[in-house]
Amino acid sequence: MKNRTDSFVSVGHWPSAGSFEFNTDILATNPINLSVVLGVLIFFGKGVLNDLLDKRKQRILSTIRNSEELRRGAIEQLERARVRLRKVEIKADEYRTNGYSEIEQEKVNLINATCKSLEQLENYKNETLFFEKQRAINQVRQQVLQQALQRALGTLNSCLNSELHFRTISANIGILGSAEEITD
Template identity: 50%
Template sequence: MRNLIFFVIPFHFWLPAEGFKLNTNLLETNLINLGVVLGLLVYFGKGVLNNLLDKRKQTILSTIRDAEERYKEATDKLKQAQIRLQQAELKANEIRVNGLSEMEKEKQDLINIADEDSKRLEDSKNATIRFEEQRAIEQVRQQVSRLALERASEVLNNCLNSELHSRMIDYHIGLLKTMGSTTE
């Protein structure tokens, strides 16, 4: 302890004959006081200061470790999110491709159905036209037959006399009798 005091307060201030007196030099007094206070703080406060610094060091180290762990977790989560994003993009592309192929298939099916409907309508139209042609032809035949009968009846009425008329009736009756006997 004595060496410490000599270190803080130089020896030339401790002259034996002069005794104890006040130092009025402010610059020297403050330096001495500061030296004494710092010396005492270092000597007695070394353990407390070391404990405080160790605690601060441990706090900083644990904060750094926590930050590194959070960084690793965030990096892992980012990688997982990127993987999920890639999977989602692949799934979206797959759905889009499937949708396009389904759309093409549906389009082709609709075209085929429309073609079949068109063919059925064409066949129906042609059948209706043939039916109407047959009906028109039949009507024309009936009219021609009726007109021919009317004309023939008119010609016969004008050209036939009663004797020719009775001979013709007898002839046709004879034909009908021979036809009736051959069928039996």
């Protein structure tokens, strides 16, 4: 037992009562000092260490829960975005299909309208040609008629002498006189 007490406190020198010294022999005192320090640390530090580890564990679990919630939210947003994308793609296909059919319909309508306009222009052209032809014919007729009348007057004037002129006037007066009696 003497070795044990010697390892803690050097009792080789007792010059005065109550003196206390530390043994500086590292090889003799190190395992005992370490066991004492570890015992004190375990006894007093166990609660603090457990509290620190529990808090760290709770923070990690909270972070994991938050991450899971964020992941679920992101997945929900992704699904909603995919649904919206599908709807937009469907609408785009409808617009594309309707747009092509509307373009084709407009094309057909434009072609039909152009054909009708061309037919109307052709009819107007034909009517204009017909009216111009009729006007030209009427002008020619009037010129021919005027020339014929001028020739007839010229012939009458050259052939007509005073006696023939007087008989023609008398015959016309007679015709007019008989026409007046019939109307009265």
